[in-house]
Amino acid sequence: MAHRKVTIIGGATILLTLAVSLLFLNGCGSSSTLPPTPTPWPTPIVVQQSTYTVTRGSVTDYIILDGRASPVYWDPLYFKVDGKLSVLNVSEGQFVRKDDILAELDTKVLSDQLAQARLTLEQAQNQAQQQQASSKYALERARLTLRMQELTLEKMRRAAGQGPTPQLTQAQAELERARVNLQRAQEAYDAVASRPNVAALPQSAALQTATIDYKLAEARYMQALSDMDSQLAMQELQVQLARLTVQELEEKANAAGGSDVNKAQIQVDALERQIEDRRLRAPYDGQVVAIGINLQGLTKAFAARPKVGDNIAAYAALVVIAKPEPLEITVDSSQKRVSELYVGQPVTITHSAWARPFSAEITALPVAMSDSGNQMAGGQAVHIALPRSAPPMANGDPVKVTIEAETHRDTLFLHPAAVRRFAGRTFVVVQEGDKQRRIDVKAGLENSEQVEILSGLNEGDVVVGP
Template sequence: MVPMGARVSSRRVRQFAYVALPSVAVIALLGWQLANRASRTAAPAGLVTVPVRRGSIELTVSGTGTLEAGQRANITAEVSGTVVAVNFVEGDTVRKGQTLIELRNDDLVAQVEQARLSLAAAENRLYQRLGIPEGSPLDLSEALTVRAPVSGRLSRLEVKRGDRVSAGQPVAWVASGEQLLFRARVNRVALPFFHTGQAARVRLDAFDGELTGTVVAVASEPARSGGVESYDVDVALDETGVLGAGYAGQLTVEVPQGSMSFSGQTVWGQEQVVTARAAGVVREVLVSEGRRVTAGQVVMRLENPTLPQEVRAEQIAVEQARETLAQREQNLAKLKIVAPIDGVVTARDVAVGDTVGTGQNGARVLATIVDTSVLTLTLQVDELDVPRLRPGQPASVVVNALPGRTLTGRVEKIAGEGTVQNGVTIFAVTITVPGQPDIRPGMTASASVRVAAKDGVLVVPAEAVERQGGRAFVQVPEGDQVVRRPIRTGLENEQVVEVLEGLAEGDTVVVARRPAGSGTQGAGFRPPGTGGFGLPFGPGGGQRPAGGQPHDRQAPQGGGNR
């Protein structure tokens, strides 16, 4: 008999590492009753033959490895601080996002507050540049448009086309009431002699005669002009006729000591100032003095070609301040160290009062969490078997520590790049298995993936097939001669080969030549139960041991089934 591991034919000799690599295993459910030696014929003399039968063939990629946790997370501190709370003990089950450790770092708190102030200041400068309330849309065209704040009469216009104005500068006034007032400014000494309801006389410089009126308002706060304090006193005139605002004159009131007079001018009652929101040059004035306006009506438009660049610079400053604040807030949030995954705490190396962080001890592992809801098993697969695998294929997994139980897994990932071991290229194939309470990381397990199967096909022993020039042949007895017949093959493995063309059921093929005087069992013939075509053909028959390697083959590490 030709020793296992070599074959007398042109078929390529392949060797396989026992256990180290998974390989295509075979379960050949055949109808032969090989236990009955009558099924083997020895005609012509000196030959061992078997009939061609129909049976089932199944190919699997299998291997052995060590179970690992589906996820593992080492807990470290991303910022420095002092541990003020540890909310777990070793063995606890934790949930993703659960706070595990709390740190304290006053410097981080101060940095966040400073960043908030800097952002507020940058936003304030931006909106001031446009003269708009904070949070308003940044419309540059609107910022250069001057509108009436209220409905009324444009009582005073302070600028003209071509004038340069600054942000916030008064450019006009709108009198929201129809009442014409005479406003005089009095000094602090005379102020006590004025009160509302007091009778007054007004003489305008442009007209003869006096007008009468009543004091309707006395200012409580002074107005400063040229370093001199004065107080506004408003007098409602009884008759105004065709008068308007801006007529200068004298206000006279009677006091116990005689009379007092103060200069002033006519104004419309309830005046409101109109200001330029942004700096620029007056491009056009749309309303003349004395004309009525409605709230929101455009009074004038400005132009400022540098405003877009100025606003963009302020926007960049705001964005930078906002990014700084976000980064510092992220650092502050890291003072609470949370679980990145669901799982069980398997190690703890931290206590209240410890100083941890990004310094010399920054890489210190404070705790370890493993998620055993899903376990992984990595197999090393020969390159010739990889094309048969694809993610999602079911896998049968047996844990050595739990014999008799078969778990259902799936192919999760196939490495995109192989590695060479002892001249053979192998690929890492990851199998995932649902976790079980009594299955732990570190246990040894075997997995097999069914990659092909056929029922009711013609099969012959692998020993009967020869290879030459890419073609397959068998030896067929014809009378007292042996004829070499070409065949076309399908699925094959180390035990059996599917025949697609060239043979019919019941044909006889030669599996070995019996040396003279060797008895009934010649070279290449194995009794039932010892392997090869003589393996029992029932459920599971023909499958190689875990690891995919025949027990009696010796080969270098890294081999695999082809």
């Protein structure tokens, strides 16, 4: 109306100017005065208001939510230790192979320690090889010496023409038992020799007793030899000593350098594990779908983009990797009316690039809405399984999810434009002759095309739009 008023005033001004000009010209050409021509006013334009008729039919309440295509199988990846980020090798959307290193924490100190530990291991292995070679040759010489002593003893016995006496045989057996007992006692003592209180241990007393028994047995044996050729007795002792030497060298050869090598290898393995704990590897072939500090689920939400030098907490998700297929539709649980959904509820999925929508079904609800509460971490979304007939889509594709929440049949409804709301009041305007009257109504279900009228109007009533 204001615009129309400005137009009328502008036209009257022009007409008035023309009238004055004509009067001035007439005054100049003639002395007679003509009456002024009246200025015509424009006919006001009557704005036609839209009208709507109360109709009977079905009204459906639709829940319309935003969703997106998401991977069914995904995993949050995290470091097991705290540290500073030194390398980030991937970006969102990148495809990776199994065991690819996605990110690394600072390992400079550990790498230096590992290099030193590997050098120590190499030195221990070289020393062990040298000891084994030396022990091998010494053992072989001892075995040859033993064989030579045994041959000499056999030759001397044949020369003597008879075997040892019963007394000598008994003394020899006792000496052998004493030697075996002494050997066992010595081995038991060697096993605990590194302990600080070794003198108080029973192994120490047992070694002393075995030593004394061996000395006594040796004395008795020597006494028994008094009746035999001293050279034959000495040769038997030489054989026994040669045997002891072979046994000692065999034991040393088995343990040559092994302890030092094992210790060095353990140190290397421990440092390698610590470095590996500071590497984030892909558990399978997949796609990086999110990167951020302390990620929650598949989306970054408020997670900050990590930078080299940032402190990364242990067990805080840094990268989310997913298998490209299969996909599902997920709906963020923060949207309105999500609490009204239930598992098994049918839905309709639409996309701007698809010619037709398709039907699907809700398969899982957010953790907060789950009865069992045992869904996987990060399950703060509604999950909708895709049927085989679904059109092709990619991870992250946006979709609209429509759910028929409730339908009332054989009910009255109006177009939403006919229903007015102000200050908590819901009403319509009806035309009665040349007058309009406001009528309060009670609304029920609503959608983009319908508002259910529960009371206040009758079928066929005509309502004036705004």
